[in-house]
Amino acid sequence: MIIQPNSIVYDSENQKYNVIEPLGNGAFGYVYKIQKQSDNSVWALKTLPSNFPSQEQLQAFINESSMAINVNGENVVKYVYIHDGDTYPQLPPYIIMEFANGGTLFDLIEKAKKKGEFFSNSELLNYYNQLIDGMEQINLVLVHRDIKPDNILLNEGVIKISDFGLSKIVHDSTRQLTFKGFGALRYMAPEGWKNEKNTIQMDIYAMGITFFELATLKHPYNLKQDADMHQWQQAHLFTTAPSPKTINNSLNTTIAQVVLKMVEKSVGKRYKTWDEIRRDLTIQDIPNTENTTIIENMINIRLAKDNSIKEQQLKENKEREERLMFLNIINYQYSNDIYNPLKGFIDEFNSRYTQGKIKISGLGSMDSDEITTKIHLLSGNVLTIILKALFDEDFVRDVPAEFSFPGERKRTFKRVVRPVLDNRKVLAWGYLKEHNNKGFNILLIENPEDSTYGEWYILKNKNSGFGRTTRPEPFPFEFNELEEEIQLIRATHIYTTEVISLNLQEFQEFIVLNV
Secondary structure, eight states, X not given: OOOOTTOEEEOTTOOEEEEEEEEEEOXXXXXXXXXXXXXXXXXXXXXXXXXXXXXXXXXXXXXXXXXXXXXXXXXXXXXXXXXXXXXXXTSOOEEEEEOOOSOBHHHHHHHHHHHTOOOOHHHHHHHHHHHHHHHHHHHTTOOOOOOOGGGEEEETTEEEEOOTTOGGGSOGGGTTTTTSHXXXXXXXXXXXXXXXXXXXXXXXXXXXXXXXHHHHSSOSSOOOTTOOHHHHHHHHHHOOOOOGGGTOTTSOHHHHHHHHHHTOSSTTTSOOOHHHHHHHHGGGGXXXXXXXXXXXXXXXXXXXXXXXXXHHHHHHHHHHHHHHHHHHHHHHHHIIIIIHHHHHHHHHHHHHOOSOOOEEOOOOOTTOSEXXXXXXXXTSOEEEEEEEEOOGGGGEEEEEOSOOOTTOOOXXXXXXOOOEETXXXXXXXXXXXXXXXOEEEEEEEEETTEEEEEEEEEEEEEEOSSSSXXXXXXXXXXXXXXXXHGGGTTSSSSEEEEEEEOOHHHHHHHHHHHO
């Protein structure tokens, strides 16, 4: 049965409620105004999804729901009854809860935006302390996980936090997109993006962004309306929140400091308890002295410096993470496309040959700039595969300026000049080489149709006859030659180079010839 106006629903004591009218809909389902038949009291009902992915997920939801029922306080929405879909099988899952008649905190912020008026410091402190009181009561029992202005209601001017204890409704693998939704991505703590354990400090971060919005009527990261999940992730991980005082200069310095500490990226620097936040908000109550104005200016200067330091640290963190991700992708491709097939080939030989074993070294660290594989053959020869990841900083070169004044020495400027093959950037390069320096080069080239993974190529190099070179054939260019030689492929030169797509038979041939 679908719940709709004129439906009858029940609580745990089988008392009847008339469904009056819809109030709206949210991430889980519809919200209705309902009236208890026995005393005509007004309540709210929220429908919940009925398609739990597994019995385990259903049980997790039931356990968390029973905890949520125990949350009490003036600044939280009181849950009266949570129906899991079994007690009244003709009805879907739903929650009967306290009714709030004043809209949401989101509505309140939107009204202030339209008027173009910031909330006063006293109004903000009133809202903040109510939110702190409510979160303390919730966190005594559970972690909310989905704090945002849409989930904070108002009733006769009193703040009521809702939607706690509902995170187990949706399967963990889809929670970010379904339960969390794009609204909640705006409030997700950095550690939440890394799938770390839910903690009170995640709630503090999300509430810190809510505090910021109340203080400035803006989100600290202020992305476009159509920003995607990746953009929000990057903002939460690597973008510094500005001081709210730079947006609302009437804000007192105490509030600015508290909000910034709530949205610290580092869990170690963020507040640990709601009481710490409450206490720090009272700093503004310290009586003014003749030094107060000077000290306020000092604090503002320090806050600006702190922000500058954070921005630099986050920039470095982002560069490190991007570098590590790049290395992991290259290592994955090498492992999947070259190393594992070669190891499988060697393992099959070893399983059939009883007089000895070919040995192949392990993969080594996944975050190393250089991958080295040694293959020890039965003949005593050793094949060496080395692959190096390429980064922009490795190719900063002095490039001649296009224009110089008459009589002026030719000017140059610094520029990144990445090696390319057929106008495609080289992501990594290396070689396979045997004891007498025979071998070939290995290149990983960007794929124009895939921004994540590259394409493998082999360079088989030989003497062209235009010079006096007598290198063994085929031979690999050394690392100190590759940057120049790759530019001369297909040119008239002392060497000729055949460019072919990755072919594992080329690797196997060297093993067979040297076994």
